[in-house]
Structures are given as structure tokens and as C-alpha cells.
Amino acid sequence: MRGGFAAFSRLRGGHVFHPSGNMYVATLTIDRGDFLRGAARNRTYEVVARFSRALSLPGGLPDILGIALHVPTEEGLIDLLFATTGRRVGARHVLLPRRSFTSGAYTTLMPYAVRGRTALLGLFPQGHRRVSARLDRLDEAVAAAPLSFRLASASLLGRWRPHGTLRVHTLWTGEDLGAFDPELHNVPELHPTGPFQTFRREAYRGSRRARGE
Structure with missing residues (x-):
């Protein structure tokens, strides 16, 4: 399985999905709930956000859109990957193509252990x-006005509970951060879990192998 992911990753330039994207500086403010130990209300983190298209379809064609977050915390570095899905129970695990970066839900698709709960x-x-889902127009859109998203969590059959706000505001001009990898970058209080983790782990290992990491 890992060899198959590695071969496909080489064809895609090092990433199986979301091979290219735009990166921005963003502010994540935790204002409610027990999202992380030590993440009290009004705690702010400066993060890097990467916007991407899963299949890199041309122009404005609908695509599965992604937002990846690189979050430095007191406990360690956390990478969170979100993709366009449904919002309701049953649809939260279904990938949905969209034409706009600012319409509809993004979820992690697979569950996390969040302070002991799934x-x-x-x-x-x-x-x-x-905001159009065209990467070649996204820099201009962010420069015109920040993009704002609400961060939330939900049990597999429960309601969404808000935790904070993500404000994407500035083009990232720093060094290359490499791949966003939730298998490598997580903390005991917040990490991927569930029966599909073997499949996901092999996918990321295959991508790392193709990149020579």
C-alpha cells in the first residue's frame, strides 16, 4: 500500500492530493470551550494556513477544497487538515466539490482525540x-479583506461546539515549511484517532517516501 502511495505521490510532485496551494499568515483565537489544555479563552496563536485544490482541476471548475493549518502551541506543533464536506451528521465524512473557498463546511473528515473525547x-x-475557488485569484481576495472562519468540534453524532475564530489576513513570505502532516505534528491532547488511521498513516508515509524524507 505504501509503495502505491509513493508512486502516485512522485507523479503528483510529492503530494498525492492537494499538490499545490497558497499560504497565508492567520490568527487563531480560542474564545470558548476546552479545546486544548492551556488554551484559555481569548488565547491567540499565529498560524500558517494553506489553501488548496485536491485535484488541481483547471480554472473555476468545482474541486474538493482544502485548508491546512500549521499551529504552534505550548504543547508542540499541530497540523490540522480540513476539506470541503457536508455539515450534518452522515455528511461530515463525505467530500464535496465546491466553487468557492467561503461556502459550506470544512471538516477533518476523520476523527480526532480531543482531550480524551472523540x-x-x-x-x-x-x-x-x-471568494472564488481559483488559487490565482486568492491572494488578491485576501489582500482586499481577511477571510474569517469559525473553528468548532462535534462528536460523531452530536452538534457542533464553537471554540474559536480563524482570521486569514496576510500572504506568507517565510521559508518553506514542508508538508503539513498530522501524523507527525500532533500532541497528546489533540491527535488523529479511529479505525481508518492505518490507511491515512500509510498515505502520509508514502508521500514522505516520495519526497525523500
Whole structure:
């Protein structure tokens, strides 16, 4: 299985899915709930956010959209990966193509252990602004006005519980951060879990192998 992912990853330039994307500086403010130990209300983290298209389909064609977050915390570095899905129970694990980065839900698709409970994480666009899912126009959109998302979690059959706000505001001009990898970058209080982790782990190992890591 790992060899298959590695071969496909080489064909895609080092990433099986979401091979290219735009990166931005963002502010994550935790204002509610027990998301992380020590992450008290109004605690702010400066993060890097990567926006991408899973299949890199041309132009404005609908695609599965992704937002990846690189979050430095007191406990360690956390990478969180979100993709466009449904919002309701049963649809939270279903990938959905979209034409806009600011319409509909993004979820982690697979569950996380969040301080001892099993939950999905979600990002939900705030406001009524519609930003095209074209990467070549995204820099201009962010420069015009920050993009805002609500961070939330939900049990597999429960309601979404808000935890904070993600505000994407500035083009990232720093050094290459490498791949966003939730298998390598997680902490005991917040890490991937569940029966499908073997499949996911092999996918990321295959990608790392193709990149020579």
C-alpha cells in the first residue's frame, strides 16, 4: 500500500492530493470551550494556513477544497487538515466539490482525540462573502479583506461546539515549511484517532517516501 502511495505521490510532485496551494499568515483565537489544555479563552496563536485544490482541476471548475493549518502551541506543533464536506451528521465524512473557498463546511473528515473525547473538527466560513475557488485569484481576495472562519468540534453524532475564530489576513513570505502532516505534528491532547488511521498513516508515509524524507 505504501509503495502505491509513493508512486502516485512522485507523479503528483510529492503530494498525492492537494499538490499545490497558497499560504497565508492567520490568527487563531480560542474564545470558548476546552479545546486544548492551556488554551484559555481569548488565547491567540499565529498560524500558517494553506489553501488548496485536491485535484488541481483547471480554472473555476468545482474541486474538493482544502485548508491546512500549521499551529504552534505550548504543547508542540499541530497540523490540522480540513476539506470541503457536508455539515450534518452522515455528511461530515463525505467530500464535496465546491466553487468557492467561503461556502459550506470544512471538516477533518476523520476523527480526532480531543482531550480524551472523540470528535471531528470543523471550519465554517463567516459572513456572506463569496471568494472564488481559483488559487490565482486568492491572494488578491485576501489582500482586499481577511477571510474569517469559525473553528468548532462535534462528536460523531452530536452538534457542533464553537471554540474559536480563524482570521486569514496576510500572504506568507517565510521559508518553506514542508508538508503539513498530522501524523507527525500532533500532541497528546489533540491527535488523529479511529479505525481508518492505518490507511491515512500509510498515505502520509508514502508521500514522505516520495519526497525523500
